[in-house]
Amino acid sequence: MEKSGAEIFVESLIRENVKVLFGIPGGVVLPIFDKLYDAPIKFVLTRHEQGAAHMADGYARATGKAGVCVATSGPGAANLTTGLANAHMDSIPLVAFTGQVATHLIGNDAFQETDATGITRPITKHNFLVKEVKDFARIIREAFYIARTGRPGPVLVDIPVDIQRASCEFIWPEKVEIRSYKPVYQGHPKQIERAAEAIANSERPVFYVGGGVVAAGAYEELQRIAEKADIPVTTTLMAIGAFPTDHRLSIGMLGMHGTYQANHAMQNADLIIAVGARFDDRCTGKLAAFAPKTKNIIHIDVDPTSISKTVTANIPVVGDAKSILAELLKIIKPKKHTLWLTQIKEWEEKHPLDYPQDDKLYPQYVVEKICEITKGEAIVTTEVGQNQMWAAQFYKPKKPRHFLSSGGLGTMGYGFPAAIGAKIACPNEIVIDIAGDGSFQMNIQELATAVINKVNVIVAILNNSHLGMVSQWQRLFYKRRYSAVQLYTQPCKPFTCPVPDFVKVAEAYGAVGLRVFKKEEVLPALKKALKVKNKPVVIDFVVEPEANVFPMVPAGAALDEIITSLA
Amino acid sequence: MMRRTISVLVENKPGVLARISNLFSARGFNIDSLAVGETEDTTVSRMTIVVRGDERILEQVEKQLNKLIDVIKVSEYSQVEHLERDLALVKVKADKSNRSEILQIVDIFRAKIVDVSPNSVIIEITGDEDKIQALLNMLRPFGIKEMVRTGIVAMARGSK
Numbered sequence: 001m002e003k004s005g006a007e008i009f010v011e012s013l014i015r016e017n018v019k020v021l022f023g024i025p026g027g028v029v030l031p032i033f034d035k036l037y038d039a040p041i042k043f044v045l046t047r048h049e050q051g052a053a054h055m056a057d058g059y060a061r062a063t064g065k066a067g068v069c070v071a072t073s074g075p076g077a078a079n080l081t082t083g084l085a086n087a088h089m090d091s092i093p094l095v096a097f098t099g100q101v102a103t104h105l106i107g108n109d110a111f112q113e114t115d116a117t118g119i120t121r122p123i124t125k126h127n128f129l130v131k132e133v134k135d136f137a138r139i140i141r142e143a144f145y146i147a148r149t150g151r152p153g154p155v156l157v158d159i160p161v162d163i164q165r166a167s168c169e170f171i172w173p174e175k176v177e178i179r180s181y182k183p184v185y186q187g188h189p190k191q192i193e194r195a196a197e198a199i200a201n202s203e204r205p206v207f208y209v210g211g212g213v214v215a216a217g218a219y220e221e222l223q224r225i226a227e228k229a230d231i232p233v234t235t236t237l238m239a240i241g242a243f244p245t246d247h248r249l250s251i252g253m254l255g256m257h258g259t260y261q262a263n264h265a266m267q268n269a270d271l272i273i274a275v276g277a278r279f280d281d282r283c284t285g286k287l288a289a290f291a292p293k294t295k296n297i298i299h300i301d302v303d304p305t306s307i308s309k310t311v312t313a314n315i316p317v318v319g320d321a322k323s324i325l326a327e328l329l330k331i332i333k334p335k336k337h338t339l340w341l342t343q344i345k346e347w348e349e350k351h352p353l354d355y356p357q358d359d360k361l362y363p364q365y366v367v368e369k370i371c372e373i374t375k376g377e378a379i380v381t382t383e384v385g386q387n388q389m390w391a392a393q394f395y396k397p398k399k400p401r402h403f404l405s406s407g408g409l410g411t412m413g414y415g416f417p418a419a420i421g422a423k424i425a426c427p428n429e430i431v432i433d434i435a436g437d438g439s440f441q442m443n444i445q446e447l448a449t450a451v452i453n454k455v456n457v458i459v460a461i462l463n464n465s466h467l468g469m470v471s472q473w474q475r476l477f478y479k480r481r482y483s484a485v486q487l488y489t490q491p492c493k494p495f496t497c498p499v500p501d502f503v504k505v506a507e508a509y510g511a512v513g514l515r516v517f518k519k520e521e522v523l524p525a526l527k528k529a530l531k532v533k534n535k536p537v538v539i540d541f542v543v544e545p546e547a548n549v550f551p552m553v554p555a556g557a558a559l560d561e562i563i564t565s566l567a
Numbered sequence: 568m569m570r571r572t573i574s575v576l577v578e579n580k581p582g583v584l585a586r587i588s589n590l591f592s593a594r595g596f597n598i599d600s601l602a603v604g605e606t607e608d609t610t611v612s613r614m615t616i617v618v619r620g621d622e623r624i625l626e627q628v629e630k631q632l633n634k635l636i637d638v639i640k641v642s643e644y645s646q647v648e649h650l651e652r653d654l655a656l657v658k659v660k661a662d663k664s665n666r667s668e669i670l671q672i673v674d675i676f677r678a679k680i681v682d683v684s685p686n687s688v689i690i691e692i693t694g695d696e697d698k699i700q701a702l703l704n705m706l707r708p709f710g711i712k713e714m715v716r717t718g719i720v721a722m723a724r725g726s727k
Contacts, residue, residue: 117582118585121582121585121586121589122589122593125636126636126637129581129582146636178636179639180577180578180636180637180638180639181636303634304630304633304634305627305630305631305633305634308623308626309627312623
């Protein structure tokens with residue numbers, strides 16, 4: 001049957017089982033939007049394309065399905081780029097569709113023309129410019145396939161407006177066959193044997209697991225191996241929740257703001273088993289001094305480029321983490337590492353995660369209470385900076401896909417739209433964005449999207465009136481010369497003349513706004529927020545402005561040169 | 568620093584060259600030369616890339632190339648018996664007094680004079696890197712006015 005490009009778009013998305021689209025229309029996507037008018041796909045109109053991309057990202061992280069967003073050409077496509085780069089760094093399956101000026105105008109600097117495939121090439125897993133309508137269905141099929149398989153990632157499809165109007169026979173490819181793209185899933189049996197041998201010979205092993213474990217859904221296998229061979233587990237920011245945070249073998253997050261015990265475990269381990277992690281600089285600290293006592297490094301990853309990129313792995317295993325860990329589980333022998341685990345416990349007791357216990361309202365306290373009242377069962381998203389690290393340290397999710405954070409790119413403004421996407425994907429879950437006052441303002445306009453679509457998310461602003469992480473660095477390393485970090489009118493004191501008044505902003509949008517100054521107000525405010533239905537709630541927690549994120553491994557220092565308080 | 572010749576089979580589609588050159592610039596890899604052309608299969612192009620770096624960089628170059636969706640196959644020739652050829656056109660200052668001396672050199676290298684003017688000649692030479700370098704060394708004293716090279720192409724010996 002003949003279909004127009006716009007009809008092919010809708011039909012293909014239905015076949016890909018797409019339920020929700022996030023985006024904004026514009027001149028050169030009108031044919032598609034006309035077909036979306038009565039299509040059985042929910043369309044969420046956002047207020048900025050960056051918001052749309054992050055919502056699709058939050059949707060994808062919460063479910064494991066590909067998130068989908070749509071934008072027009074030129075500024076629409078350009079506004080998507082931060083969201084695409086963010087998904088690319090964190091390996092999140094996303095498919096972005098952009099309109100493009102008519103084929104005959106491409107290259108002529110037409111109105112709202114930008115080279116969308118050109119500008120997104122380094123920040124997508126792959127991208128396509130549709131040149132003929134007969135290729136369109138196949139390209140959509142391939143785009144979803146590429147986004148989901150192997151190491152997942154964002155894929156952009158750029159569609160000139162004349163292609164949306166042109167028609168052809170609709171043929172849906174039953175199978176995807178790309179001769180140049182064959183991800184490896186099965187780990188090499190010899191390598192898995194070598195890994196088992198290294199585990200058998202190790203006295204101080206540690207699992208270092210990253211987002212790849214979440215992407216592969218390898219949680220069960222990971223837990224069973226850890227228990228069978230008695231191996232402590234540290235997770236990256238991307239993998240928080242991939243291993244139960246209350247498990248006796250869980251030693252918390254590693255890296256710059258990781259736990260004392262996790263960083264010391266890495267530095268003293270004789271074996272590191274990296275699974276779906278990429279030895280990024282925030283995790284390794286100073287490379288030359290990283291993990292000096294290791295005899296073996298096992299690195300399991302679906303992406304060969306991650307292996308031996310920064311840290312050489314002598315036992316690389318390329319493939320899917322789930323199937324490799326399942327194979328490994330079969331051949332490893334039960335072991336006990338009592339001495340090693342006791343040592344790690346001692347490190348933990350020496351410097352547990354803590355903060356001052358006085359009457360002031362500390363941001364860490366707010367996160368602890370959020371964890372307490374939701375029992376760690378809520379989906380938490382974070383913005384970026386201090387709020388993100390406090391959330392990572394003090395929110396202990398019970399399950400995977402319940403801690404969504406911008407890891408690689410560190411995108412301020414991510415958390416709120418991601419929370420909207422996650423809530424739309426999982427309407428029965430409580431979704432809370434742990435935010436900073438700086439980050440929240442980067443996509444605050446999406447309050448409109450949340451209100452209009454009746455999206456019940458809670459934004460918990462840890463409001464310190466500063467770009468907190470930058471001011472922490474200035475406090476620690478730049479002699480308290482606070483340069484361009486104050487988010488209030490000077491010379492006022494912080495909080496005396498706040499810009500903006502978040503409660504009023506929330507109310508202006510039709511959301512609920514609450515403000516908290518004191519410790520004892522925290523739980524009541526959270527309880528009140530959790531009772532609200534069908535609309536977003538913004539809680540402005542006015543916290544101690546000079547609170548710091550500790551522990552901290554200063555940039556360029558080794559993991560065991562960790563500082564635990566202001567010297 | 569090592570020098571390695573890498574052969575990359577890619578889909579013959581627009582944008583593929585940009586993907587490859589983007590990869591090299593974004594990751595800070597250095598390209599010595601790059602030659603592109605169709606293969607016996609018109610849907611496939613072959614890029615021959617000469618790259619420099621230490622072992623870790625060269626390993627990353629190969630892996631990153633393989634990761635690009637449009638790359639069909641990456642092979643490198645350091646462990647393989649193979650031929651390498653580069654073609655250079657060299658414009659050299661030449662007049663009556665030294666033209667015959669230049670001709671002699673060109674003969675020894677089995678190169679060709681492809682253009683003559685009162686003040687210059689253009690020499691065409693095909694060969695591997697060493698041969699072309701050797702000729703250039705001999706020509707330099709006469710004054711090289713201009714040079715253009717195609718970049719190295721390579722092929723494994725034998726039936727494989």
